[in-house]
Amino acid sequence: MSQVANGQTGLLPPPKGLVAPINVPQKLLMGPGPTNVSPRVQQASGLQLIGHMHAETFQIMDEIKAGMQYAFQTKNQWTLVISGPGHLGMEAVLVNLLEPGDKVLIGVNGLWGKRAVDLANRLGASPLALEQEAGKSLSLDEIEQGLSKHKPKVLFLVHSESSTGVMQPLVGVGDLCRKYDCLLVVDTVASLGGVPFFMDDWKIDAVYTGSQKVIGAPPGLAPISFGPRAVEAIKSRKSPVKSYLLNMNELTIQWQCGDPSIPRIYHHTPPVNLFYALREALAELTEEGLENVWKRHAEASARLHAGIRSLGLKLFVQNESDRLPTVTTILVPEGIDWKKVIQYLMEKHKIEIAGGLGPTVGKVFRIGVLGCNATPEKVDRVLQALKEGLEFAKLQGHL
Amino acid sequence: MSQVANGQTGLLPPPKGLVAPINVPQKLLMGPGPTNVSPRVQQASGLQLIGHMHAETFQIMDEIKAGMQYAFQTKNQWTLVISGPGHLGMEAVLVNLLEPGDKVLIGVNGLWGKRAVDLANRLGASPLALEQEAGKSLSLDEIEQGLSKHKPKVLFLVHSESSTGVMQPLVGVGDLCRKYDCLLVVDTVASLGGVPFFMDDWKIDAVYTGSQKVIGAPPGLAPISFGPRAVEAIKSRKSPVKSYLLNMNELTIQWQCGDPSIPRIYHHTPPVNLFYALREALAELTEEGLENVWKRHAEASARLHAGIRSLGLKLFVQNESDRLPTVTTILVPEGIDWKKVIQYLMEKHKIEIAGGLGPTVGKVFRIGVLGCNATPEKVDRVLQALKEGLEFAKLQGHL
Numbered sequence: 001m002s003q004v005a006n007g008q009t010g011l012l013p014p015p016k017g018l019v020a021p022i023n024v025p026q027k028l029l030m031g032p033g034p035t036n037v038s039p040r041v042q043q044a045s046g047l048q049l050i051g052h053m054h055a056e057t058f059q060i061m062d063e064i065k066a067g068m069q070y071a072f073q074t075k076n077q078w079t080l081v082i083s084g085p086g087h088l089g090m091e092a093v094l095v096n097l098l099e100p101g102d103k104v105l106i107g108v109n110g111l112w113g114k115r116a117v118d119l120a121n122r123l124g125a126s127p128l129a130l131e132q133e134a135g136k137s138l139s140l141d142e143i144e145q146g147l148s149k150h151k152p153k154v155l156f157l158v159h160s161e162s163s164t165g166v167m168q169p170l171v172g173v174g175d176l177c178r179k180y181d182c183l184l185v186v187d188t189v190a191s192l193g194g195v196p197f198f199m200d201d202w203k204i205d206a207v208y209t210g211s212q213k214v215i216g217a218p219p220g221l222a223p224i225s226f227g228p229r230a231v232e233a234i235k236s237r238k239s240p241v242k243s244y245l246l247n248m249n250e251l252t253i254q255w256q257c258g259d260p261s262i263p264r265i266y267h268h269t270p271p272v273n274l275f276y277a278l279r280e281a282l283a284e285l286t287e288e289g290l291e292n293v294w295k296r297h298a299e300a301s302a303r304l305h306a307g308i309r310s311l312g313l314k315l316f317v318q319n320e321s322d323r324l325p326t327v328t329t330i331l332v333p334e335g336i337d338w339k340k341v342i343q344y345l346m347e348k349h350k351i352e353i354a355g356g357l358g359p360t361v362g363k364v365f366r367i368g369v370l371g372c373n374a375t376p377e378k379v380d381r382v383l384q385a386l387k388e389g390l391e392f393a394k395l396q397g398h399l
Numbered sequence: 400m401s402q403v404a405n406g407q408t409g410l411l412p413p414p415k416g417l418v419a420p421i422n423v424p425q426k427l428l429m430g431p432g433p434t435n436v437s438p439r440v441q442q443a444s445g446l447q448l449i450g451h452m453h454a455e456t457f458q459i460m461d462e463i464k465a466g467m468q469y470a471f472q473t474k475n476q477w478t479l480v481i482s483g484p485g486h487l488g489m490e491a492v493l494v495n496l497l498e499p500g501d502k503v504l505i506g507v508n509g510l511w512g513k514r515a516v517d518l519a520n521r522l523g524a525s526p527l528a529l530e531q532e533a534g535k536s537l538s539l540d541e542i543e544q545g546l547s548k549h550k551p552k553v554l555f556l557v558h559s560e561s562s563t564g565v566m567q568p569l570v571g572v573g574d575l576c577r578k579y580d581c582l583l584v585v586d587t588v589a590s591l592g593g594v595p596f597f598m599d600d601w602k603i604d605a606v607y608t609g610s611q612k613v614i615g616a617p618p619g620l621a622p623i624s625f626g627p628r629a630v631e632a633i634k635s636r637k638s639p640v641k642s643y644l645l646n647m648n649e650l651t652i653q654w655q656c657g658d659p660s661i662p663r664i665y666h667h668t669p670p671v672n673l674f675y676a677l678r679e680a681l682a683e684l685t686e687e688g689l690e691n692v693w694k695r696h697a698e699a700s701a702r703l704h705a706g707i708r709s710l711g712l713k714l715f716v717q718n719e720s721d722r723l724p725t726v727t728t729i730l731v732p733e734g735i736d737w738k739k740v741i742q743y744l745m746e747k748h749k750i751e752i753a754g755g756l757g758p759t760v761g762k763v764f765r766i767g768v769l770g771c772n773a774t775p776e777k778v779d780r781v782l783q784a785l786k787e788g789l790e791f792a793k794l795q796g797h798l
Contacts, residue, residue, distance in 0.1 A: 011689060012472050012599075015465030018682040022675060023455050024446045034448050034668060045672055046445020047423045049433050049617055051751050056422050066414030073411050083619065084483040087644045087667040115643065122639045122646075200411075212668060218448055220482065220619055220670025240521045242641055244514065245486045247521075266756070268486040269433060269611060271619025271673065273444055276421060283417040290410060352450050357665070 027346075028373070030382045031354035032162045032190060032327045034212035034219045035370035037277065038284060041217055044276040052269050060279045061255060067282030068223045070290065071192060071215070072207055074199035078231055080255040081278065082208070082222040082246065083270040086189040089208030089222030090116060092246040093185050097154055097206065097230060099239050100124040105152035105182075107138050111163035111358030112187055116156050123242060128152065134359035135329075137168045137322045140176065147180040153233075154183045160191030163357040165317050165329030165366065167191065174203025183230055189213060192223075193285060194297040194326040194370065205230040211274070214297065214326060216371030217281040220274045281371075300374040301325035304367060307383035311390070316364045329356070329364040336393045338365060344389035351385050426745075427772070429781045430753035431561045431589060431726045433611035433618045434769035436676065440616055443679040444672055451668050459678045460654060466681030467622045469689065470591060470614070471606060473598035477630055479654040480677065481607070481621040481645065482669040485588040488607030488621030489515060491645040492584050496553055496605065496629060498638050499523040504551035504581075506537050510562035510757030511586055515555050522641060527551065533758035534728075536567045536721045539575065546579040552632075553582045559590030562756040564716050564728030564765065566590065573602025582629055588612060592684060593696040593725040593769065604629040610673070613696065613725060615770030616680040619673045680770075699773040700724035703766060706782040710789070715763045725773075728755075728763040735792045737764060743788035750784050
């Protein structure tokens with residue numbers, strides 16, 4: 001092989017760290033995600049690979065599509081999965097719906113809205129922030145004022161602002177968007193499956209979520225759905241979509257989202273074994289029933305909130321109806337070093353809870369009850385560990 | 400929950416297809432990828448999740464980084480993994496290195512070069528195609544003429560054009576790029592690990608590959624590396640990178656590619672269990688030793704080529720030194736329905752081989768010897784099955 005003979009004096013050496021076997025300890029993940037996966041999902045993740053264009057993979061993709069139509073409560077044909085993390089779901093909706101100069105009004109009351117503004121800027125669109133205090137949702141009046149003032153092409157709202165623990169009410173927003181001839185895009189990464197959500201009834205034009213939260217699959221996939229008005233906007237674009245991987249006009253062919261007589265065409269090689277896992281997670285969701293899953297999350301959340309109060313702690317989100325059931329934000333008590341508490345839970349109990357993010361850094365703990373961890377037993381475990389962690393940190397503070 | 404009471408007349412029903420368990424048959428994957436994964440990699444894919452910001456995950460990421468530095472033969476600090484398929488590797492290099500209007504010269508002798516042209520157009524850059532017949536590589540002279548004529552900011556070459564089975568020689572190209580003050584970017588998706596490759600010695604400024612080929616992990620990750628000249632170009636950009644997920648200035652902080660005293664900052668939630676699998680695949684690569692892996696692929700390829708000849712078939716790539724050892728293209732004999740052959744192998748033997756792609760559709764079979772499938776036994780199995788498949792298709796043609 002002639003290419004080897006290039007004055008080589010020898011190879012760079014092999015790395016030493018790879019000699020030992022991999023180290024993956026068992027942990028209880030009660031942060032805002034990823035969550036633990038069920039035994040069935042875990043087993044599916046480890047199945048041997050098949051090809052991305054095999055009939056069995058197409059069947060799995062069809063089953064995922066049907067499962068996501070159920071989870072989003074939509075009949076949209078353009079319901080599919082982006083081959084990448086939840087963030088790529090955000091990129092997919094914005095890169096397909098926005099063209100240079102397009103106005104997009106973005107609800108900003110935490111990290112995710114801020115990130116959508118950043119991304120819209122990167123894409124050459126004109127983002128306008130509809131700002132709200134961290135810890136509060138936007139009212140219908142505030143949204144209508146924004147729509148009426150700015151006349152945006154797209155309104156982007158974060159249903160589940162996991163950085164603050166706020167849930168944005170969505171009933172009525174779809175009607176406002178129709179009134180102002182605007183597309184409604186919603187981020188449901190941290191909420192979908194854990195709280196009632198009706199894409200079609202709520203007149204939402206595009207939505208995405210992440211595989212690793214309530215759905216309970218590993219991270220790395222972003223389920224997404226586009227309604228007819230969004231499809232129309234994408235099909236009538238004047239400029240090309242600024243991505244190949246995320247270009248819905250082509251990706252939807254591999255997913256066969258249109259006429260089933262049109263054959264699938266290879267677009268890219270998706271993460272096949274993550275599809276296995278997502279398919280099984282959706283099978284479990286279907287077996288339990290969406291309403292039961294919502295109920296289980298509501299009950300776990302109520303139990304967590306009661307336990308938090310009985311520990312003498314306060315929730316960050318004042319207005320009860322603004323509270324996201326899946327991710328709870330708890331004020332760090334005065335005099336307590338939040339890092340010590342989190343470390344204690346991880347070291348002594350192998351339980352993950354998170355600190356704040358974006359506007360809540362240093363101010364809150366964030367506890368997630370997501371997927372198979374939304375049970376009374378897991379809630380009680382995290383409450384007991386939190387109690388010990390707070391006592392430990394208090395003691396440390398007094399030393 | 401007030402949001403439920405929205406005039407709901409009932410939920411959309413659960414999908415029926417998800418009632419049965421998942422169907423993933425065992426197959427031998429001898430197409431151009433994904434390939435089968437080893438038992439160790441398969442087991443790692445199915446380990447329970449831990450968090451993306453846990454110390455153990457950081458250790459796994461560091462080990463992947465070291466493993467990829469070894470596989471790429473580079474000391475580049477900016478060696479990391481994109482959370483998405485190989486295609487996202489292509490997007491990552493181009494979206495970071497190109498600004499609107501930048502000239503990029505792209506070697507086009509198959510599908511992948513063409514796709515890079517398409518993507519560069521989408522990003523608002525000015526791609527120039529350096530065209531070559533499908534089945535041939537570009538010579539140093541042809542490359543120098545292109546550089547001298549167009550003075551591009553970036554030269555993009557496909558090391559492994561898996562749509563045609565051509566390997567692009569790279570020795571000397573780096574020197575030409577320095578001479579013309581141009582960055583050299585190379586796609587090694589279908590070759591890395593299967594053939595000698597020396598990023599630093601060959602003066603390559605940016606490179607990416609896919610996890611699901613020779614490396615032998617599942618699809619869904621794109622290892623990538625940027626050399627100092629590329630890093631400088633990214634750091635001195637005038638316009639923002641048109642993506643959040645792929646913005647190297649931020650992603651490299653989560654991967655701690657710079658000063659190790661600077662703490663990692665959360666950028667996005669990567670596919671943690673795919674990291675497990677890639678880490679173990681790289682551990683196996685390290686144990687076997689890169690030179691032995693190259694040798695094993697060269698031998699498997701030679702055995703395949705000899706077998707192909709003894710079946711009376713012809714290789715698509717005329718020039719022996721242009722042949723990619725990892726993906727072999729074989730001319731479909733006259734009078735044979737290639738689809739029937741491929742179907743026969745899948746139905747009777749559960750073996751995948753592929754048809755042509757892009758310029759080779761209908762003209763060739765493509766057989767991959769990748770990762771743990773690059774062994775004499777697997778080569779003999781595919782040859783025997785191919786022999787039968789050809790006989791079957793011949794018989795069908797005569798009926």
